[in-house]
Amino acid sequence: MKINWGTAIVIAFVAFIAFILYFVINMSTDDKYDHDLVVEDYYKQELQFQSDIDKETNARKLATNISWNKTTEGIVIVFPKQMDFEAIEGSVFLYRPSNKQLDFETPISLSDHNLLIPDKRLLDGRWNIKVDWTYKNTAYLYKKEILY
Known part of the structure; x- marks a missing residue:
C-alpha cells in the first residue's frame, strides 16, 4: 500500500x-x-496584606533586622541584640512551595537571641520563611526565600 x-x-x-x-x-x-503553589487560606491571608506591609515597614526601621544562618544543626534565626529577648513573642512559619505537607509553624521561645529550627524538620530545597513577631507591643514581620 x-x-x-x-x-x-x-x-x-x-x-x-x-x-x-x-x-x-x-x-x-x-x-x-x-505542586501546590498557594496556601489553603489564600483569601484570608489576602485580607491581612496591609497589616503585613505595616509590620515589614516597622522591621525595616530597625537598626538591625533578623538574620539567619545555616548550620549543621539546622537554621539559626538571630534576633537583634539590642532587644531584650525575653520580651520577643511570635511565631516562625516555614512554607515549602513544592509540598504543603512539609509546611510547619513554630512559636518563638528564646533563651538567648537565637532560635534554632532543627535540621530534621527541613529537607533540601527552597523554603519561604516568615517570622511574625512583636517586641514591646510593636509588630514586625520578616520574610525571606531561602535555599536549604
Whole structure:
C-alpha cells in the first residue's frame, strides 16, 4: 500500500496530537508532578496584606533586622541584640512551595537571641520563611526565600 503526501500529513498531525495529549494527561494525573503553589487560606491571608506591609515597614526601621544562618544543626534565626529577648513573642512559619505537607509553624521561645529550627524538620530545597513577631507591643514581620 502506497501512502500519498496528504495521508502522511494527516497521520503526522494525529501522531503529534496524541503525543501532546499523552503528556498533558500524564502531568495532570501523576502525583509526582503535583505542586501546590498557594496556601489553603489564600483569601484570608489576602485580607491581612496591609497589616503585613505595616509590620515589614516597622522591621525595616530597625537598626538591625533578623538574620539567619545555616548550620549543621539546622537554621539559626538571630534576633537583634539590642532587644531584650525575653520580651520577643511570635511565631516562625516555614512554607515549602513544592509540598504543603512539609509546611510547619513554630512559636518563638528564646533563651538567648537565637532560635534554632532543627535540621530534621527541613529537607533540601527552597523554603519561604516568615517570622511574625512583636517586641514591646510593636509588630514586625520578616520574610525571606531561602535555599536549604
